[in-house]
Amino acid sequence: MRRRQRGVALITALLVVAIAVTAAIGMSVRDHTQIQRSGLVFEQDLARSLLLGAEIMALRLLEQWPNLNELPWDTCVSPPVPLVIDGIDLIASLENLHCRFNLNSLARVDDAPVAAFADLVARAGSEANIAAWQGEQLAAAIRDWMDPETDDPVYRLRTPPERSGNRPFLLASELNRVQGMTAEMWEAIAPYVTARPGTDNLIDMERAPDVVRDAVGEQEEGQTEGLRYFRLSLVARLPQRDFFHCAVLDAPNGRTVVREFTSCEN
Structure with missing residues (x-):
């Protein structure tokens, strides 16, 4: 009887120890997770402050x-510029957005550059057998998508x-999101x-790629005095991860038009 009681007591003691160990491990894991989470939040806040600066x-x-x-x-995109702020490495690059066709120019009531856009789509998508008529259809769908008076x-x-x-x-x-747009077409023209x-479509004819220059032709050639919009791409390299930042800048007016805490689009 006594042996049986001692055996029961031993088993009970082992169960208590096992429960205590399990609870301690659980608390340790939770504490480690909280510490890691706090570290990530701190890094994120630090990265955003540095990137905004x-x-x-x-x-x-x-x-x-x-x-x-x-x-x-001399190119549309600057070479990567390494920066060090408060001991943190940053990589910056700047893109001249006047090297690209402005989609919002298709919203013009008069003289929208539909033919130039269709030509751009055909030139950029030649390897994917995308034709100019597809660009014309897409231009019409883009105009409709932007028009506040319509809702297809x-x-x-x-x-x-x-x-x-x-x-x-x-x-x-x-x-x-525009009706008629395909993955192949986006990959070609992005x-x-x-x-x-x-709604201007001012192109930097000296730096723009051949596809854009040839599509636009002489439409706005030589009119580069109004270069205004640039896209800033930033990467902050912190110990646990990299943080990305993308901003469209209105340079002459010193303001940010669009800001995203993510990598820039193609």
């Missing part, structure tokens, strides 16, 4: 630049139902289109 620096530099047509590089029912028939934008594009990738404020 770098954005302001770039904006002030562009605002004070004497002639935006004469930047210290085709968008309501989607799953889930949508509405057309009824506004200018904020990001070029919104083009994927490097050559952008969404700048306003």
